[in-house]
Amino acid sequence: MTEPDIDTVAAKLRHQLAEQLAATGWLRSPAWRAAVEAVPRHEFVPRFYVETDAPGLTTWVPVTPELVGLDKWLRQAYADETLITQFDGCEIDWADPQPISNAHPTSSSTLPTLVVRMLEDLQVEDDMTVMELGTGTGYSTALMCHRLGADRVLSVETDPEVASRARDALTSCGYRPRLRVGDGLLGADGSAPSDRTIATMGVRSIPAAWVRQTRPGGLIVATLRGWMRSLGLVRLTVEDEHTAHGRFLSSDPSFMIARQQDAPESLGMLPSSDEGTTRHTRYGPELLTKPDSGFVAQLALPHARSFSMPGDDGTMSTYVLDARNDAFAVLTPDGEGWSVRQGGPVLLWDAVEQALALWHAAGPAEFGLTVTPDAQRVWLGAPGGPSWRLPA
Ligand SMILES: C[S@@+](CC[C@H](N)C(=O)[O-])C[C@H]1O[C@@H](n2cnc3c(N)ncnc32)[C@H](O)[C@@H]1O
Structure with missing residues (x-):
């Protein structure tokens, strides 16, 4: 396949992906559809790993044009799949890439269905600004640049190597958003509060900085998670610089947890058989x-x-x-x-x-979250209902 062929085939694959995402119902608005049809995802994932469906230990296999051929690599790049670009916070040895098991993905281009779902949930309007936490490959950043204009997009990535690759890919596609390298749990100090805040990494509770750095009336879309499982997707309306509240949109989506919030490595002493x-x-x-x-x-x-x-x-x-x-x-x-x-x-x-x-006594009821300076509580049904405190 020659270079012009890549562009033609990629455009066709983007169209197919947009059709597929629209058919799921998650891609709804023409403006986000135009972004999916325009942003070349393959430029953000020149090489990556995908999970195999073989039974047993979860295993990922490498996909690059050299290993699988240009055509297959391109098709994979536009599949509705998560494409892993880093494990355990370490750079991948692309000189001799091998299947990987027993590892934790730490950076990726997120499942497109989930990306567009969260972008739709963000309810942006043309003149709004967005703060994104977790730049990753830069693909979702690029979608927002296309939709809003790069000068309205700010994105923070904690890993310098990952951030540098994202910057290169964004620049080569003609997008120049503000990019920061740092701990996104602290937001992006020094910038004006954004209209919208979106996190593409899971957090144990909503960082105070995100509330402070989103304007009153603005929205935060993020996934919460614990060390046993994801708590799903939540959308909060910011009331003032310390307070926000909203409902869970779904308990399914799961993101890799913010690096600074991962579970401690050691499990400590296991209880002996005569304890308890x-x-x-x-x-x-x-x-x-x-x-x-x-x-x-x-x-x-x-x-x-x-x-x-x-x-x-x-x-x-x-x-x-x-x-x-x-x-x-x-x-x-x-x-x-x-x-x-x-x-x-x-x-x-x-x-x-x-x-x-x-939960059983409450019958069918939705969960919501209230963030105040003192505590973050997930409630059932209504803010005064049964509630559980998230870790500070
Ligand atoms: C699922 S990936 C992001 C996917 C990305 N939006 C895309 O479309 O490619 C999550 C990213 O969050 C980053 N991350 C983890 N903890 C972070 C933190 N505290 N601040 C900023 N980025 C963080 C990871 O390094 C990783 O690149």
Whole structure:
């Protein structure tokens, strides 16, 4: 394929991607559609990894024009897929790229369905300014530059190498937004408050800087997450420089967590088998992974992590450990259901069961979030309803 061919084929693939995104219902407005049809995603992902669908350990394989051919690489670049460009905060060795397992993606070009969904949720208007946290490859930044004009877009990336590649790709496509290298949890000090703020990394709670740096009446669209799972997508209206409130739009979307908020590496000491008290529970560990109950469990246990491990007799147990203290819950099958052994300053599984009881009693109700200078609380139904505090 020659250079002009690439442009022709890429334009066709962009059109197909736009059709596909429109068919899902997430791409709705003509202005965002025009951006998807115009911005060459392949310029932002010259080489990347994609997840294989082989069973077993999650594995990613490299995709570059040299490895798979120009045509296949281009098609992958316009697939509705997340394209991973970094693992574990380390640069990839592109001289000899190998399949990768046992690693955590730390930068990517996000799934286009999710990108356009969040951009639509942002409800921008022509003359608005946007602050983006998590530049990544720069693709979503470029979409915003196309939609609003680069002088209305400010984007912050924590990783200098990632930021530098994004800057190069944006420049070569003719976009010159304001780009900062730094911790986006601190926003972008010194710039005027934006009309809209969007985060393409997950956060454990909404950083105070984002509220302060979004104008009153402006919107923040972000994904919240804990160390067990995502809490999904939330849209907040900023009331004043310290206060914001809004509802969860969905509990599905998940982003890689902001680097500064990752779980501590060490799990600490595992509880020994004679610690704690044991009782029967009707809920097994699957509740942690189911969409709705998992969301509620994550709210009830904001500092917890969970993992499964076989015991001496081969029986698989699920451990839930609080990173702040020695609280633990260990779930083990007990024939008719599950038994839970708990100990430490907080009874973690009791907290999960209480949260589930409140959720069941409330019936179908949406979750929302209120941010004040004192606390951030996720509430059920209405701000005065049952609520859970997010980590500060
Ligand atoms: C999912 S990627 C962003 C995808 C991007 N919007 C795109 O379209 O390519 C998340 C990015 O957030 C960055 N990130 C993580 N923590 C950050 C922080 N505290 N401040 C700014 N960027 C951060 C990561 O380095 C990564 O590049």
